[in-house]
Amino acid sequence: MKYVFMRDHRGAFPVDLMCRSLGVGSSGFYAWLKRPESPRRRDNLRLLTEIKAVYRRSRKTYGSPRIYAELNETGHTCSRYRVARLMRQHGIVSKHKKKFRVTTNSVHSFPIAENLLQRRFNVSRPSQCWVSDITYIPTLEGWLYLAVTLDLFHRKVIGWSMGRWITRQLAIDALNMAIKNGCLKSGLIHHSDRGVQYASNEFRALLKTNEIQCSMSRKGDCWDNAVAESFFHTLKVELIHGKTYNTRQEAKTAIFEYIEVFYNRQRRHSYLGYLSPVDFEKKNVA
Numbered sequence: 550m551k552y553v554f555m556r557d558h559r560g561a562f563p564v565d566l567m568c569r570s571l572g573v574g575s576s577g578f579y580a581w582l583k584r585p586e587s588p589r590r591r592d593n594l595r596l597l598t599e600i601k602a603v604y605r606r607s608r609k610t611y612g613s614p615r616i617y618a619e620l621n622e623t624g625h626t627c628s629r630y631r632v633a634r635l636m637r638q639h640g641i642v643s644k645h646k647k648k649f650r651v652t653t654n655s656v657h658s659f660p661i662a663e664n665l666l667q668r669r670f671n672v673s674r675p676s677q678c679w680v681s682d683i684t685y686i687p688t689l690e691g692w693l694y695l696a697v698t699l700d701l702f703h704r705k706v707i708g709w710s711m712g713r714w715i716t717r718q719l720a721i722d723a724l725n726m727a728i729k730n731g732c733l734k735s736g737l738i739h740h741s742d743r744g745v746q747y748a749s750n751e752f753r754a755l756l757k758t759n760e761i762q763c764s765m766s767r768k769g770d771c772w773d774n775a776v777a778e779s780f781f782h783t784l785k786v787e788l789i790h791g792k793t794y795n796t797r798q799e800a801k802t803a804i805f806e807y808i809e810v811f812y813n814r815q816r817r818h819s820y821l822g823y824l825s826p827v828d829f830e831k832k833n834v835a
Contacts, residue, residue: 551571551573552577552578552582554567555567555573555578564578593635596620596625596631596632596635597635600616600620600635600636600641601641603620604616607816608787608788608811610643610786611643611817612642613632613636614823616636617629620632660748660753662748664764665740665764666738666764670701670775670776672701672702674702675834676700676732676733676737677702677738678737678738678739678740679707679727679731679738679761680698680741680774680777681697681720681740681741682696682774682781683715683720683746686794686804688797688800689793690796691713691797692713693713693797694713694714695710695804696720696746697723697777697780697808698724698739699780701776703821703830703834704776704780704818707726707730708723708726708728708730709726710722711797713797715746716746717751719746720741720746720749720752724756728759733759735760736762737760737761737762738761738764740773740774741764741774741777742766742773742774748765784804784808784812787807812826813825813827814826
């Protein structure tokens with residue numbers, strides 16, 4: 550293992566220095582280098598090349614489970630543990646989640662709907678339950694606010710809206726897009742937190758007009774809307790964290806591409822058996 554480390558880091562450290570630090574002789578190291586490459590090492594190098602290609606296509610967001618799923622789907626025979634080991638050895642690491650501040654303003658005088666969802670996030674068909682939420686994205690011009698609506702069945706973002714202000718119209722525009730893109734069915738539930746945007750008369754009127762039942766989380770309980778919260782965490786880790794957007798328009802363009810091109814159509818979702826929302830929908834909706 551010492552020789553492997555030295556071989557892989559020759560470009561970063563002098564061989565003599567590594568030999569002294571690791572307590573090995575340079576002659577032994579160079580003799581080891583001249584040995585014929587084993588079939589296992591050749592296979593590992595080929596697999597590592599494929600792992601790196603999938604990692605780049607995922608925008609450096611995939612960990613070993615998603616990379617393994619993609620390799621398996623494209624005909625590569627390997628174990629998940631082998632993929633994880635090669636990624637660990639070569640420093641290939643997915644982006645990690647961090648906490649973000651809450652944007653909800655639930656201090657208002659509008660009526661609060663009953664929690665009809667009750668954390669039943671596993672549904673059996675599309676348009677059984679939609680979930681919505683609002684978050685913020687920092688830019689050098691100021692905050693950009695994003696409202697989304699997801700269908701719990703295939704976890705696809707079916708409605709979204711972006712704006713300079715966190716207004717009720719932002720939530721209404723996202724819901725209108727969802728109504729246009731989704732298929733309204735009897736008994737459809739719309740779930741959100743207690744934010745004023747979702748409790749407003751205008752938003753509730755739109756739900757009533759389309760015969761959609763209104764459901765809201767319990768006070769201060771983000772787990773009641775965990776799927777929408779999870780989407781925002783994923784978005785921020787994979788797209789926002791570590792990135793500086795000069796303008797709101799620059800952020801809008803990046804978010805549009807992330808949602809419509811990457812997240813809905815390409816990104817593998819663990820809940821969906823490592824299929825993308827669109828692929829899961831195609832496979833499970835007649």
